[in-house]
Amino acid sequence: xxxxxxxxxxxxxxxxxxTTIERxxxxxxxxxxxxxxxxxxxSDIHQAQEGWGEAIFPMVPxxxxxxxxxxxxxxxxxxxxxxxxxxGCMVDSCRECDNCKAGLEQYCTGGGMIGTYNALDKNxxxxxxxxxxxxxxxxxxxxxxxxxxxLDVAAPLLCAGITTYSPLKHWGAGPGKKVAILGMGxxxxxxxxxxxxxxxxxxxxxxxxxxxxxxxxxxxxxxYATSDPKxxxxxxxxxxxxxxxxxxxxxxxxYLSLLxxxxxxxxxxxxxxxxxxxxxxxIGNRKTLAGSMIGGIAETQxxxxxxxxxxxxxxxxxxxxxxxNEAYERxxxxxxxxxxxxxxxxx
Numbered sequence: 001x002x003x004x005x006x007x008x009x010x011x012x013x014x015x016x017x018x019t020t021i022e023r024x025x026x027x028x029x030x031x032x033x034x035x036x037x038x039x040x041x042x043s044d045i046h047q048a049q050e051g052w053g054e055a056i057f058p059m060v061p062x063x064x065x066x067x068x069x070x071x072x073x074x075x076x077x078x079x080x081x082x083x084x085x086x087x088g089c090m091v092d093s094c095r096e097c098d099n100c101k102a103g104l105e106q107y108c109t110g111g112g113m114i115g116t117y118n119a120l121d122k123n124x125x126x127x128x129x130x131x132x133x134x135x136x137x138x139x140x141x142x143x144x145x146x147x148x149x150x151l152d153v154a155a156p157l158l159c160a161g162i163t164t165y166s167p168l169k170h171w172g173a174g175p176g177k178k179v180a181i182l183g184m185g186x187x188x189x190x191x192x193x194x195x196x197x198x199x200x201x202x203x204x205x206x207x208x209x210x211x212x213x214x215x216x217x218x219x220x221x222x223x224y225a226t227s228d229p230k231x232x233x234x235x236x237x238x239x240x241x242x243x244x245x246x247x248x249x250x251x252x253x254x255y256l257s258l259l260x261x262x263x264x265x266x267x268x269x270x271x272x273x274x275x276x277x278x279x280x281x282x283i284g285n286r287k288t289l290a291g292s293m294i295g296g297i298a299e300t301q302x303x304x305x306x307x308x309x310x311x312x313x314x315x316x317x318x319x320x321x322x323x324x325n326e327a328y329e330r331x332x333x334x335x336x337x338x339x340x341x342x343x344x345x346x347x
Contacts, residue, residue, distance in 0.1 A: 001022045001023065001024060001025055002022070002023045002025070002134065003020050003021070003022055003023075004020065004021060004023055004132055004133040004134045005018065005019075005020055005132065005133050005347045006018075006019055006020065006021045006060045006128060006131055006132035006133070006347065007019070007060065007131040007132070007321050007324055007342075007347060008021070008058040008059060008060045008128075008131070009048040009057060009058065009059045009061070010057060010058050011057050011058075012048070012049060012050040012055065012057065013048075013049045013050070015325045016048070016061075016131070016324050016325055016328075018321070018347065019058065021060060021128050021132060023128075023134055023135065023136050024125075024136050025136075026071050026072070026073050026136055027073050027136075027138075028073045028074050028075040028076075029073050029075045029076055029138055029139050029140070030072075030073045030076070030136050030137065030138055030139065031069050031071070031072050031073070031076060031079050031085065031136070031137055031138075031139050031142055032069070032070045032071035032072075032134060032135075032136050033065070033067040033068065033069055033070065033085055033087065033134060033135050033136075033137065033142070034067050034068050034069075034070045034133070034134055035065055035066070035067040035130055035132060035133060035134060035135060035344045036066055036067045036068060036151045036152075036343075036344060036345070037065075037066045037067070037151050037152045037154075037155040037318075037341050037342065037343060037344060038062040038064060038065055038066075038129075038130035038131055038132075038155060038341065038342045038344055039062070039064030039130075039155040039156035039158070039159065039160070039186075039314070039316075039339050039340070039341050039342075040061075040062075040064075040324070040327055040328070040331065040339070040340040040341070040342065041061075041063065041064055041156075041159050041160065041186065042185075042186065042247055042269075042331055043063070043089075043159070043270075044061035044062065044063075044129075044328075045328050045331060045332065046247070046270070046272065047059065047061065047117075047118050048061055048328075051272040052270070052272060055118050056118050056119070056120070056126050059117060059118055059128075060117055060128035060129050060130075060131050060132055061117055061118075061129050061130075061131055062116070062117060062129035062130025062131040062132070062342075063087070063088055063089040063090075063115070063116040063117065063129055063130060063158065063159055064088070064130065064155045064156050064157075064158045064159045064160070064339075064341075065086060065087040065088070065116070065129070065130035065135060065155065065158060066084070066085075066086050066145060066151040066152070066154045066155040066158070067084075067085060067086075067135075067151070067344075068082060068083070068084055068085070068151075069081050069082060069083045069085055070134070072139075073139075076139045077139070078139045078140075078142070078144075079139055079142060079144070083144065084144070084145040084147070084151060085142050085143065085144055085145060086142070086143045086144075086145050086154060086155070086157070086158045086300075086304070087116060087130070087135060087137050087141065087142055087143075087158065088116070088143070088158035088159055088162060088294060088300055089106070089113075089115060089116055089158070089159055089294045090105060090106060090113040090114060090115060090116060090141060090294070091114055091115070091116050091121070091127060091137050091138065091141050092113070092114040092121065092122060092138060092141060093105040093106075093108035093110070093111075093112070093113045093114060094108050094109075094110025094111050095110075095140075096110055097109040097110040102296075103296040103297065103298045103299065104296050105141075105296050105297055106293050106294045106295060106296060107293070114127065115127060116129045116130070117129030117130075130155075130342075130344075131321070131324065131342060131344075131347070132344070132347065133344060133347055140297065141297060143158075143297065143300050143301045143304060144301065144304070145304060146304060146305055146308035147308075148308035148309070148311065149304065149307065149308045149313050150313065152313075152316060152318060152341050152343075153312075153313025153314050153315075153316055153341075154304070154307075154313050154314075155314070155316075155341050156186065156190070156313070156314035156316065156339040156341065157190070157303065157304060157307055157313060157314060158300070159294065160186050160187045160190045160314060160339060161190050161194070161303050161304070161307060161314070162294050162295040162299065162300045162303045163187055163190075163245075163268050163292070163293075163294050163295075164181075164187055164188075164190045164191035164194055164195075164243060164245070164268065165190075165194050165295065165299070165302075165303040165306070166292055166294065166295035166299055166303075167241075167243055167266045167268060167290075167292035168191065168194055168195055168198060168200075168241075168243065169198075169299075170292065171240075171241045171264050171266060171290075172240075172241070173195050173198045173200040173241055174198050174199045174200055175199040175200070177200045177201070177240045177241065178200070178201045178203070178238055178239045178240050178241075178260075179195045179200040179201065179202055179203070179239065179240065179241045179242075179243070180202075180203045180204070180205050180235075180238075180239045180241070180242040180243070180258065181195060181202065181203070181204050181205070181220075181242075181243055181245065182205045182206075182226075182242055182243065182244040182245060182246055182250075182255065183205075183206065183244065183245035183246040183269065184204050184206040184211045184214070184215055184338075185245060185334065185336075185338060186245075186314075186331075186336070186338050186339045187245035187268060187269070188204070188206075188245040188338075189214070189215075189218055189314070189315055189337075189338040189339075190314060190338075191243050191245060192204060192215060192218045192219050192220050193218050193219055193307075193310075193312050194303075194306075194307075195219070195243075196218070196219025196220070197219070197306070197307075197310040197312075200241075201221050201222075202219055202220045202221050202222075203220065203221065203222040203223070203224065203235075203238075203239070204220045204222070204223045204224070205224055205226050205231070205242070205255075205258075206223065206224075206225060206226065207225065207226055207227050208225050208227055209223065209225050211337070214315075214337065214338075218315075232254055232257060232258065235258050236257055236258060237257075237258070237259070237260055237285075238258055238259075238260065239258050239259055239260060239263055240259075240260055240262075240263050240264075241263065241264050241266065242255060242258060242259065242263070242264070242265045242266070243266050243268060244265060244266065244267045244268065244269055245268055245269045246269045246271075247269040247270055247271055247272075248269075248271055249271045249273050249274075249275050250271075250275070252265070252275060252277050252281065252289065253277065253278055253281040256281040256282060256287055256289065257281070259285070259287050260285070261285040261286060261287075262285070262286050262287070262288075263285075263287055263288070264287070264288040264289075264290055265287070265288070265289050265290070266290045266291065266292050267289075267290070267291045267292070268291070268292050268293075277289070314338065314339045314341075315337060315338045315339065316338070316339050316340070316341045317336055317337065317339070317340055317341070318341050318343055319340050319341070319342055319343070320342075320343060320346035321342055321343075321344065321346045321347045322346065324342065327340040
């Protein structure tokens with residue numbers, strides 16, 4: 001066991017504070033990672049405030065982790081000391097169910113994936129995330145960060161990147177396809193970059209035109225304000241795919257009206273409140289309302305290689321650990337362009 005410094009929420013809705021936590025000893029197939037940077041995801045706030053239900057406290061959030069391997073177990077074959085690595089939203093799964101065997105560990109049916117934080121590991125011990133100095137992770141749930149990506153802009157790719165990459169790939173975003181990214185935040189800005197790099201015609205649907213210049217610079221072809229009713233008239237029946245990154249309840253009927261026949265509206269944002277839906281919104285023109293959650297380990301590695309190959313990471317604002325609580329408030333106020341990343345040397 002090793003004691004390391006971390007920032008934790010002691011209870012639901014409480015400010016995060018500096019503390020110490022125990023990390024397990026490095027096992028045969030484990031890697032010890034010196035964490036260099038950790039992204040702040042809106043999911044961290046949902047969970048630290050118990051917005052998605054009962055949680056485990058004290059909680060060390062953080063599932064956008066980039067760092068350097070400091071030690072490896074005797075059986076590790078994939079990594080060596082000094083390698084640049086990342087850890088995303090999960091640190092284990094059953095490894096035996098059909099989904100795990102198919103590289104869809106995030107949809108593990110053998111007990112569910114084990115989250116990087118706010119979960120219990122196979123020994124019944126709570127997991128602690130990336131707002132800390134070090135983490136011990138099985139090599140099979142660790143990914144390699146390509147040399148073309150600096151660690152600070154790579155960290156948010158471990159959630160924001162894969163969360164948008166996976167549905168864009170699954171639903172066939174590419175040349176000849178019209179794709180809309182709903183929401184221009186931490187996830188949305190990565191959705192724009194990735195959809196553009198895949199060759200799709202990209203439209204941003206945002207509440208206002210405040211970030212229009214940014215959206216166009218990041219690769220959007222068009223930008224519309226959803227607060228303007230004319231947007232829904234002008235864009236009716238336009239899109240093959242809409243990826244919604246919004247974590248607040250929406251008028252899904254209105255957004256489904258923007259799809260072509262056989263179009264899909266895929267949710268990666270997870271509102272805390274339930275939604276209502278008139279099913280005629282999907283029955284007409286054979287539309288699909290779907291969801292997607294992160295990606296498997298192999299697909300996460302594919303995404304990192306894709307982003308490095310196209311020369312981009314996340315757009316970030318680097319902060320000290322002492323600024324985490326302020327950053328949470330700013331995320332809730334949509335006052336970040338586009339991802340806060342903690343310099344963990346400041347912990």
